Each structure stands twice: as structure tokens, then as C-alpha cells.
Amino acid sequence: MYLRLFKGSSTTCSALLGALALTGLAGALLPAAVFAEATVSVSLKDPQGQPADGKVTLSNAEGKSVATCVAHAGQCEMQSVPGGFYTVTVEPAKGAAPKPRKVMIPPSGKVALVVATR
Numbered sequence: 001m002y003l004r005l006f007k008g009s010s011t012t013c014s015a016l017l018g019a020l021a022l023t024g025l026a027g028a029l030l031p032a033a034v035f036a037e038a039t040v041s042v043s044l045k046d047p048q049g050q051p052a053d054g055k056v057t058l059s060n061a062e063g064k065s066v067a068t069c070v071a072h073a074g075q076c077e078m079q080s081v082p083g084g085f086y087t088v089t090v091e092p093a094k095g096a097a098p099k100p101r102k103v104m105i106p107p108s109g110k111v112a113l114v115v116a117t118r
Helices: 010-024
Strands: 038-045 054-059 065-071 073-080 084-092 101-105 107-114
Touching: 010 101, 038 054, 038 065, 054 073, 065 073
Parallel strands: 038 107
Antiparallel strands: 038 073, 054 065, 054 084, 084 101
16 A cells, blocks of 8 residues: 655655654554454363363463453454463363463464363
8 A cells, every 4th residue: 555645755654654653643544454463263172172161361471461262162262462472371161271371473364272171
């Protein structure tokens, strides 16, 4: 996409967009696709590989919950997850929780996350 807000060079437009980003106005003026985030599809399995119910949480490095979903019949989805490194924790409806594990979520796209209970 080529953006020309006023008569001037593309360098001027780039500088203007940079200024908008710094002031926080870019989100109001640019399409949401520019600031895409990932969708995480979760499959929760029991030790035998069968679908399991439970709560799945992604937490950031500070331990703050960023995204959570509740799996029913082994499936749930987390929308608008910012790219980054997270710790996955599971609270299964039955059985023991697996040890927390680290995952990397890309900045955009669809991600499949498979987690098994113990």
C-alpha cells in the first residue's frame, strides 16, 4: 500500500507515519492489519491422547496472564495474542497439570498449540 497524505515526497510521508506512531495516532489512522496479532488454536489432550477439558493460560515474562481459553472437548482458541515468548500453564478438569512450558508466538498468523495433561 502506498500512502500519500498530501503533495510531497514518499520520504515526507514516511516521516509523518513515524511521527504518528510515536504519538500513538497511527492505530487510529492505519488499518488494523498493520498491527496484526496471532490466533492460537489450542488442543488439550489427556495422557492417552484423548481430548481433555481445562483452562489454558499464556503468561508473559512478568507472570501476567496475556491470554486464556477454556477447552471443551479438547479445543479452544485465543484471539489477538501479541507475538512474544510466553509460559503455558494448564488447569485440567481431570488429571494432573503438566509442568509449565515456554513457547514463542509469532507476531501474526494462526498458531496450533498442543498440550497434554499428566
